[in-house]
Amino acid sequence: MKETRIVKYIKGLIRNHKYLTTEDIMLLLEKYYKLPIKEPSVYYKYRTIIRQCRQAVYKERRRNKKNGV
Secondary structure, X not given: OOOOHHHHHHHHHHHHOOOOOHHXXXXXXXXXXXXXXXXXXXXXXXXXXXXXXXXXXXXXXXXXXXXXX
């Protein structure tokens, strides 16, 4: 997955908040990036991107915890 501006934003949200649901993140993307989340193709595309970002951030957390950072 490419580190685009939106991907960095999503990862930042996941890192800095205790837990945001996918729907919460979608609403923020709609508000700040004017994404048409109501369209199914856009919704499903960003749902998978959010899932991948969440996995990457959690993997990063495990790695940091393991290394004692």
